[in-house]
Amino acid sequence: MDRLKDLWAQVSGNLKPRIDPYHYKSYISLIKPRSLNEDIVTLEVPNQRYVDWLGSTYLEQIAGEFASVSGQALEVVLVARNNGGGKTQISPRNPYNPKYTFESFVVGRGNSTAYAAAQAIVERPGQIYNPLFIYAGVGLGKTHLLHAIGHESFQSRRELRTAYVTSEEFTNEFIEAIRYDRSSDLRAKYRNLDILLIDDLQFLAGKEATLEELFHTFNTLYNNSKQIVFTSDRPPAEIKLDERLVTRFEWGLVIDIQPPDIETRIAIIQAKAENEGIRLPDEVVDLIAQRVRSNIRTIEGAILRLSAFSAISEQPISAKMARDVLSNILGRETPRVSIGTIQRVVCDHFEVALGELLSKTRNASVVFPRQVAMYLARNLTDAKLHEIGLQFGGRDHSTVIHSYNKIRDVVENDPDTAALVSKLERIASAGGD
Numbered sequence: 001m002d003r004l005k006d007l008w009a010q011v012s013g014n015l016k017p018r019i020d021p022y023h024y025k026s027y028i029s030l031i032k033p034r035s036l037n038e039d040i041v042t043l044e045v046p047n048q049r050y051v052d053w054l055g056s057t058y059l060e061q062i063a064g065e066f067a068s069v070s071g072q073a074l075e076v077v078l079v080a081r082n083n084g085g086g087k088t089q090i091s092p093r094n095p096y097n098p099k100y101t102f103e104s105f106v107v108g109r110g111n112s113t114a115y116a117a118a119q120a121i122v123e124r125p126g127q128i129y130n131p132l133f134i135y136a137g138v139g140l141g142k143t144h145l146l147h148a149i150g151h152e153s154f155q156s157r158r159e160l161r162t163a164y165v166t167s168e169e170f171t172n173e174f175i176e177a178i179r180y181d182r183s184s185d186l187r188a189k190y191r192n193l194d195i196l197l198i199d200d201l202q203f204l205a206g207k208e209a210t211l212e213e214l215f216h217t218f219n220t221l222y223n224n225s226k227q228i229v230f231t232s233d234r235p236p237a238e239i240k241l242d243e244r245l246v247t248r249f250e251w252g253l254v255i256d257i258q259p260p261d262i263e264t265r266i267a268i269i270q271a272k273a274e275n276e277g278i279r280l281p282d283e284v285v286d287l288i289a290q291r292v293r294s295n296i297r298t299i300e301g302a303i304l305r306l307s308a309f310s311a312i313s314e315q316p317i318s319a320k321m322a323r324d325v326l327s328n329i330l331g332r333e334t335p336r337v338s339i340g341t342i343q344r345v346v347c348d349h350f351e352v353a354l355g356e357l358l359s360k361t362r363n364a365s366v367v368f369p370r371q372v373a374m375y376l377a378r379n380l381t382d383a384k385l386h387e388i389g390l391q392f393g394g395r396d397h398s399t400v401i402h403s404y405n406k407i408r409d410v411v412e413n414d415p416d417t418a419a420l421v422s423k424l425e426r427i428a429s430a431g432g433d
Contacts (some may be wrong), residue, residue, distance in 0.1 A: 004036040010069040011062065019058065020188050027054055034079070041066060042077045050090065051078045057185050061161050061192065068159030074234050085337065096154060099275070100147035106271050108264025111141055111257045118145045118229075119263075122152045125160060125195050125227035129253040130220070132229045133236060136257035139295035142231035146197045149229060153195060167203040171210045178209075186213070191220040194227065201232040205240040212265040215245055222248070230387035237401050256384070265289040265299070272300055278307045283319045291330040324356075337380040337428050339391045345428045346373040374400050375407035376425055 011032070015023055027050060034042040043062075045051055054062075055078055063076040079088050079409070089175045107115050114136075116131045121179065121358070136142050146164055153162040165173075177186040190196060194341070204211055214303045222227055232239060235256070236249040260268060273280045292298050302322075309325045310317045323330065347354050350369040357370050370392065385397035411418045 004033045005039065007036070007041075007066065007070055008033040011065040012359055014065050014069065015062070018192055020184065021062075023184075023188060025060070028058070033082075036074075039072065040075045040077060042079060044079055044081050046081055048080045051080050051186075051378060054078055057189060058162075064161050066157055067324045078134045085179060091123055096147045096149070096151040100144040101151050102148045104271070104275065105141065105144055105148060106260075106264060106268045108260045108267065109258075110260055110264065113338065114141075114145060114255050114257050117253055117255060118149050119152075121195075121227050121229065128227040130222065130225075130227055130337065131249060132227075132230070133249050133252065133254040134257060135235050135254070136228070136260070137233060137295070139297035140257045140259060141296060142257065143199055146229060146231060148201055148360075149195065160194040161192065161194050162197070163190065165198040165200055166199045170198060170214070171204065171207060174210050174213050174429060187217070190217050196221060196226070196230070197229045199231050201230045202239050208242075211242055213314055214249075215242065218245070222251075228252075232279055236403070237398075238405060254371040258384075259293055260296070262289055265293070267417040268296060269299055271302065273303055276303060276307065278303060280306070280317060281319065287319055287330070288326070290390075297331060302329050304405070305329075324331055339377050339381055339383060339388065341431060342373055342376045342380065342428045343391075346376070349424060360393065371403035371407050372421060372424065375421065376428060378404045380425065380428060 008031075012028060015028055019028070027045075029208055030046055030050070030055075032044040034044045036042075045054060059076060059078060063074065066074045066076060073276075075090060077088055077090050084429060102115075102119060105111075105115060108134050111237070114134050117132055117136075121132055122131055134142050134145060143314075150162050150164045153160045173186060173189075178181045198214075204214065218228060230249065235254060236246045239246075252387075268284050268286055269280065269288055273285075284306070288299060288302055292302060306317050306322060306325055309321065315321065343357060347357055350372075352366055352369050356363075356366050357373065359366070374388060374392060376390075377383060378385075381388075383391075385400045387397040388400045389397055408420065
């Protein structure tokens with residue numbers, strides 16, 4: 001019991017300067033250490049209301065402090081005094097997907113920088129690459145890296161208060177906080193973290209009140225040297241956000257994950273098959289790697305589908321089986337499109353010479369086709385922004401972003417333009433024929 005009292009004295013002492021003074025006085029100071037059995041700490045509070053509120057607001061932070069001062073991962077249980085059948089609250093086990101770790105992340109040329117940055121911030125949170133903003137298309141490993149950061153922090157840095165949340169979950173929590181007058185609870189939860197991980201930021205576009213809350217949360221964490229990591233399907237400048245937020249996101253490291261090259265795709269397929277205990281012949285690995293280029297989740301689905309069909313039919317996996325079972329997946333991927341093909345298709349349709357398209361002229365009859373071509377290049381190729389700009393007369397990445405946003409807005413609001421762009425996209429994807 002003496003050890004538990006000493007531990008609690010240190011834990012409560014560490015908590016005092018880190019949380020709202022009113023919350024400390026009204027809730028934390030009323031906690032009584034009850035027992036310590038092996039790796040389970042039981043803490044007593046006045047009634048069930050305290051159990052519920054502390055459990056949803058500070059329990060994870062309390063558990064993190066116990067881990068920090070004790071040097072071991074202790075499970076923390078909250079119980080009400082004279083508990084007459086009331087519910088207890090138990091500190092969460094590792095909340096991160098066990099499959100999404102740094103060890104299971106296959107590193108290739110297109111994702112190595114993002115991987116290294118994610119590892120670095122676990123070692124030195126808030127000190128480098130803050131904020132870290134990772135953007136990429138669907139299924140390229142953004143969520144995997146966020147969970148890897150959380151998982152590594154939970155396993156080896158339990159003293160760090162880390163939270164992962166999707167933009168949808170953050171929005172829903174914000175709405176609930178307003179509805180039930182719990183805004184202070186929301187602020188206490190997110191503004192006292194060491195690492196905040198927010199996934200799919202693009203879905204916050206246009207949600208002004210939620211973005212305002214995120215803005216102030218960002219400022220509090222950043223000013224206290226706490227780590228912030230965002231993911232999105234596009235760079236900050238391409239999301240409809242308050243300029244204040246875009247500027248802050250660009251204070252740190254903004255990095256993209258490119259679709260994996262053929263060697264990386266082969267390594268991913270082999271690693272995922274091994275993790276699932278599935279044996280794939282080399283020709284099947286090559287077939288999937290050649291035909292599924294841009295979505296790792298599609299690769300995972302293909303492997304699991306082959307495994308299930310093999311088990312049901314009691315047949316070994318073969319190239320023929322893969323072609324039959326995965327016909328819809330293998331036929332879904334769009335052939336690689338070159339920027340040159342896109343430029344030719346656009347020039348032919350608008351009857352503009354290639355030299356004019358690449359020139360500095362701002363004639364409206366050339367500017368619009370040029371913007372359409374840049375929009376298609378951004379959507380249909382793996383080229384980075386500066387690479388696209390170079391192939392359009394040496395323009396910089398900001399011009400490419402402006403062109404992309406311009407055409408995207410028109411496509412969203414003008415059905416005729418949307419139909420035209422879709423038609424050009426189909427022609428370019430078919431090789432220009």
